[in-house]
Amino acid sequence: MCIYVLDQSSAYDFYVNKLGFKVHTDAPMGEGARWLTVTPPEQPELEITLFLVAEGGMFDKETVGTMTHLIKKGTFGAAVFTCHDLLATYEELSAKGVVFKKVPTKEFYGYEALFTDDSGNWFSLAQIES
Amino acid sequence: MEQYEKMYLYKRIVQAKLFIDSHFSENIDVSNIADEACFSKYHFIRLFKSIYGKTPHNYLTKVRIDQAKLLLTEGKAIIDVCFQIGFDSPTSFTAVFKKLAGKTPSAFQNDQKIKQQAIRVNPLSAVPNCFAESHGYIKK
Numbered sequence: 001m002c003i004y005v006l007d008q009s010s011a012y013d014f015y016v017n018k019l020g021f022k023v024h025t026d027a028p029m030g031e032g033a034r035w036l037t038v039t040p041p042e043q044p045e046l047e048i049t050l051f052l053v054a055e056g057g058m059f060d061k062e063t064v065g066t067m068t069h070l071i072k073k074g075t076f077g078a079a080v081f082t083c084h085d086l087l088a089t090y091e092e093l094s095a096k097g098v099v100f101k102k103v104p105t106k107e108f109y110g111y112e113a114l115f116t117d118d119s120g121n122w123f124s125l126a127q128i129e130s
Numbered sequence: 131m132e133q134y135e136k137m138y139l140y141k142r143i144v145q146a147k148l149f150i151d152s153h154f155s156e157n158i159d160v161s162n163i164a165d166e167a168c169f170s171k172y173h174f175i176r177l178f179k180s181i182y183g184k185t186p187h188n189y190l191t192k193v194r195i196d197q198a199k200l201l202l203t204e205g206k207a208i209i210d211v212c213f214q215i216g217f218d219s220p221t222s223f224t225a226v227f228k229k230l231a232g233k234t235p236s237a238f239q240n241d242q243k244i245k246q247q248a249i250r251v252n253p254l255s256a257v258p259n260c261f262a263e264s265h266g267y268i269k270k
Contacts, residue, residue, distance in 0.1 A: 002261075022196075025256045027249045035257050049261070087137070088181045091144040 006119040014118040078121040086127035202239040
């Protein structure tokens with residue numbers, strides 16, 4: 001799974017120090033490039049690449065501009081994460097400075113909240129029904 | 131009203147968890163943590179476990195071992211890691227680490243060294259080939 005981010009150092013802080021994800025690989029790739037992947041704390045087999053939107057490779061200057069604009073605007077909903085207790089997770093992440101677009105709310109499909117990462121990607125946070 | 135009471139309880143339990151996250155290296159036990167959350171010890175353990183699926187003590191141990199993994203990966207000496215994460219003795223640290231991580235601290239550190247060395251020698255070994263090609267790390 002790949003999440004496009006606008007600043008890898010800031011993304012590292014968000015995903016590791018705020019969300020509590022584990023670093024899987026953090027390798028310098030030369031010329032300022034960095035291969036940074038993390039895993040959710042309770043799903044170590046899901047490796048998530050935090051890929052920098054920058055010129056070079058598959059992105060030209062125009063694409064970088066467009067991607068940056070769309071990510072900042074909050075266009076991309078990257079994933080649904082689940083937790084055992086939505087209220088507790090919401091309280092904890094809020095205390096750590098994570099911004100929620102939607103507080104925990106009961107929907108017809110279950111309890112859900114929405115938060116954004118430091119770049120602007122948004123995620124659904126759902127509670128696993130036991 | 132019931133919802134507000136529930137949120138208040140959540141805030142206090144979450145506060146206790148964050149207390150563990152930031153004070154794990156100190157000599158804290160469940161009583162300290164329950165005090166921090168303004169609960170009786172028994173009530174606190176029951177609520178904490180209902181939310182996080184672990185007793186506060188087991189969670190504290192997990193946080194300490196997770197931190198030990200980070201420090202060992204950075205190459206810190208095992209004895210230093212042991213005391214830095216709040217254990218009193220290397221023997222108990224090694225036993226707990228092995229129980230949770232499935233290998234001894236020295237074996238874990240050795241595995242991490244080998245992994246890091248492989249990435250240093252060939253960074254592309256960490257990147258799926260299709261990604262490396264499409265993002266210009268290697269030529270097609």
